[in-house]
Amino acid sequence: MSVVTTARLPLFPLNSVLFPGLVLPLNIFEERYRAMMRDLLKTGTDASGSLGSEGEAGDEPRRFAVVAIRDGREVAPTAPGLPDQTAQPEKGPAAGFGADPIQAFHRVGCVADAATIRERSDGSFEVLATGTTRIRILSVDATGPYLTAEVEELPEEPGEEAGALAEGVLRAFRAYQKRLAGARERSLAGTADLPDEPSVVSYLVAAAAVLDVPAKQRLLQAPDTATRLREELHLLRAETAVIRHLPSLPAVELTRAPTSPN
Structure with a gap:
């Protein structure tokens, strides 16, 4: 009988889906996520083994859980340029996610391991993380400076x-790339370098295909690799x-999407 691994991790909701093996660049400007990154810097080392900003080394990787926000939900309106600038923004770790934050998120997400966390002079952060393993959210805690979640690993x-x-x-992916890029355009990815391990293939294609969040979420939470494929x-x-x-x-018109900070 297999043992289910559980952990409590910082929770980072996004309007996108993270897959294992995929790189996730983040531009952190909201205070709740700044606090998260400051704590991660204290508890772990980056991929090169360098110390965090506080000068403390740690043995644990800088891990946090990434989950996709359900349709109809939005992050707190703290960024400039959003509608209704006269409205008072919500505050706190659950701002924008309602009284029961877990209802705002898809339950299956992915652990992200932050290889680098760089603090800028204005207090914002530039983060480069990689998806590692799928997880299911069991509960969400909003009592701290940022959301945390009790999660279990999904094999x-x-x-x-x-x-x-x-x-x-x-x-099928090569045919899709050729159609998407156009006969006179370069393929969106080097087909000669595509992997052949089934689970890696399934996650790469899920991330690379131009699909909406619900479709990508369905692929992430598929019960096994074969079903996803x-x-x-x-x-x-x-x-x-x-x-x-x-x-x-032009392919660029079909694949262009705005960059979403946080």
Whole structure:
């Protein structure tokens, strides 16, 4: 009988989905997340083994949990340029997420390991993290300076025929890339360098495909690799068929998306 691993981690909600193995750059400006990064600097070392800003070395990685915000929810209006600048912004670790914050988030997320955390002169942070393992949120605590969550690790099971499905997904992904980029454009990623390990393939394709957050979330929380690959095969074929019938557009117009700080 397998033992379920649980932990309490800082919680970082985003309007996007993080997958294991994928790099996550962050621009931190909200105070609650600044406090999170200051604490992470005190408790861990970066990938090069350098000390945190407080000069204290730690043996634990700088880990936090990333979860996608459900449709219809938004982060607290603390950034300039958002509508209704005369309204009083909510404050506190759960600002923008309601009285029961866990209801604002998808329950399955991903642990992020911060390789680098750099504090700027204005107190904001530049962070580079990498997704590691999937987790399920069990509870959310809003009593501290930022949200924390009790989480359990979700093991990645291969499922049946994952290897064969991965080969089919890679072929479909190459066809999708060619359609998306256009016949005279370079492919969106070097096809010669694509991996062949099924779970890695499934996460890479999930991250690289131009899909909305609900679709990406469904892929993240798939019960096993084979199920995720089957869904991706269906999505890639459907998206490729749609693109084939669209007017000719530069690939950059189809893939451009605004950068979201925090």
